[in-house]
Amino acid sequence: MKISWLPTIAGAAVIATVIRAAFFTPLEAKQGAAQKIFYLHVPAAWVAFLAFFLVAVSSGVYLWLRDSRLDRFAESSAEVGVVFTTVVLITGPLWAKPIWGTYWAWWDVRLVSTLFLWFIYVSYMVLRGAIESPPLRARYSAVLGILGAFLIPFIHLSVYLFATMHPMPIVGKPSKPSLPNEMLLTLMLSLASFTLLYFAFLRARYRYAVERDAVAAAIDHDA
Amino acid sequence: MADVLFAAWVIARKDLAIEFRTRSAFFSAVIFALLGLVIFYFAWDPTAVTVNDLAPGVLWVIFTFSGLLGLHRSFGVETEDHAIDGLLASPVSRESIFLGKAIANLIFVAAVQLIAIPALVVFYNLPLGNVAIPLIAIAFLAAVGLVAVGTLFSAMAVNTRLAELLLPMLSLPFFVPIVIAASQSTAKLLSGRPIVEAAAWIKLLIAFDIIFVAACTVAYPFTVDD
Numbered sequence: 001m002k003i004s005w006l007p008t009i010a011g012a013a014v015i016a017t018v019i020r021a022a023f024f025t026p027l028e029a030k031q032g033a034a035q036k037i038f039y040l041h042v043p044a045a046w047v048a049f050l051a052f053f054l055v056a057v058s059s060g061v062y063l064w065l066r067d068s069r070l071d072r073f074a075e076s077s078a079e080v081g082v083v084f085t086t087v088v089l090i091t092g093p094l095w096a097k098p099i100w101g102t103y104w105a106w107w108d109v110r111l112v113s114t115l116f117l118w119f120i121y122v123s124y125m126v127l128r129g130a131i132e133s134p135p136l137r138a139r140y141s142a143v144l145g146i147l148g149a150f151l152i153p154f155i156h157l158s159v160y161l162f163a164t165m166h167p168m169p170i171v172g173k174p175s176k177p178s179l180p181n182e183m184l185l186t187l188m189l190s191l192a193s194f195t196l197l198y199f200a201f202l203r204a205r206y207r208y209a210v211e212r213d214a215v216a217a218a219i220d221h222d223a
Numbered sequence: 224m225a226d227v228l229f230a231a232w233v234i235a236r237k238d239l240a241i242e243f244r245t246r247s248a249f250f251s252a253v254i255f256a257l258l259g260l261v262i263f264y265f266a267w268d269p270t271a272v273t274v275n276d277l278a279p280g281v282l283w284v285i286f287t288f289s290g291l292l293g294l295h296r297s298f299g300v301e302t303e304d305h306a307i308d309g310l311l312a313s314p315v316s317r318e319s320i321f322l323g324k325a326i327a328n329l330i331f332v333a334a335v336q337l338i339a340i341p342a343l344v345v346f347y348n349l350p351l352g353n354v355a356i357p358l359i360a361i362a363f364l365a366a367v368g369l370v371a372v373g374t375l376f377s378a379m380a381v382n383t384r385l386a387e388l389l390l391p392m393l394s395l396p397f398f399v400p401i402v403i404a405a406s407q408s409t410a411k412l413l414s415g416r417p418i419v420e421a422a423a424w425i426k427l428l429i430a431f432d433i434i435f436v437a438a439c440t441v442a443y444p445f446t447v448d449d
Contacts, residue, residue: 103265142445143446146442147372151397
């Protein structure tokens with residue numbers, strides 16, 4: 001059997017990250033074990049943003065070049081993005097319950113923005129499923145993929161005006177990161193392994209789209 | 224530019240003439256809005272929540288949902304006998320078609336509001352008085368953003384298998400900043416706060432209008448070209 005290297009390496013990296021996060025990274029002093037979810041939540045959020053950013057970029061380029069490969073790329077990236085956004089939306093409330101005392105906080109900017117990302121790209125997938133003609137589907141979803149990227153700052157700003165209680169960024173802030181080195185290393189490893197996992201999923205989903213379209217073309221050809 | 228706007232106005236007049244003669248969507252949107260006002264009133268405990276706290280949210284939720292009724296019709300009327308093909312074949316730019324549809328929808332939404340807002344004031348016994356003019360300004364800004372996004376999605380949704388189901392699904396996430404900004408600023412006005420306190424929300428509405436009117440006008444031609 002031929003080994004597929006990208007998913008194998010990505011899977012191994014994620015398992016290694018989880019083991020390191022669970023057993024070889026110190027407990028956070030105040031939050032205890034609950035903080036461990038950070039190594040799953042943050043990289044999943046990063047991958048979700050990367051995925052939707054690439055949807056918007058490939059949608060824009062699609063409208064320019066009209067290359068169906070870009071449409072398949074956007075389709076694949078959106079679907080993988082939705083999966084990771086779902087992970088973010090499940091791990092966030094699980095952490096929030098013991099730490100904030102509530103599963104959900106409407107006044108938190110990132111939480112609500114993430115929920116809307118999920119809504120937009122789920123409806124993106126529904127839109128794709130509701131159109132028969134491939135070029136029409138590609139154009140409509142490209143328009144939605146771009147407009148969705150325009151919407152996010154507005155959602156962000158309108159929830160921000162409600163004030164926030166999300167833990168402030170502690171890695172990318174201007175002063176030195178206040179995360180101890182061991183935790184920072186685990187976080188970096190988790191970001192890297194999740195990014196690999198994203199590309200593994202993306203490639204698998206893209207190949208599926210190629211084969212599906214090839215089958216559809218063959219059926220059309222026979223008919 | 225003047226040509227584009229003139230052609231847009233001709234298309235808007237066509238749509239408004241159809242609506243004026245059939246009044247199909249207008250009456251259903253008005254009745255829907257009035258029913259919404261009644262249902263929301265009973266969905267709350269009036270001894271726990273004062274009408275001043277309840278009214279802004281009710282107003283803007285009803286505004287978006289009744290707006291959707293008109294928006295669906297906007298391109299829905301063009302599907303009969305492939306009327307849209309005639310419109311696309313006519314010697315006007317795609318931008319004019321989009322803006323014309325949007326202008327007609329804006330007038331439609333404004334006409335529904337012209338009945339729904341006074342009805343809200345009467346039913347909920349609101350101290351409207353001197354906040355009427357800022358409230359109209361907020362309603363206008365909210366309507367422009369709603370109509371820009373909704374018109375584009377209406378054009379897209381009618382060509383899908385899900386049609387009327389897809390329009391709210393696509394549009395509502397985009398209406399959320401409008402509903403938040405409009406209800407928050409209306410709440411400030413109704414509780415007698417100075418309009419400056421609502422300035423951030425009004426700026427948000429203006430920014431939304433500028434970005435999405437431009438983005439949707441540019442995007443519309445991509446949805447029709449073949």
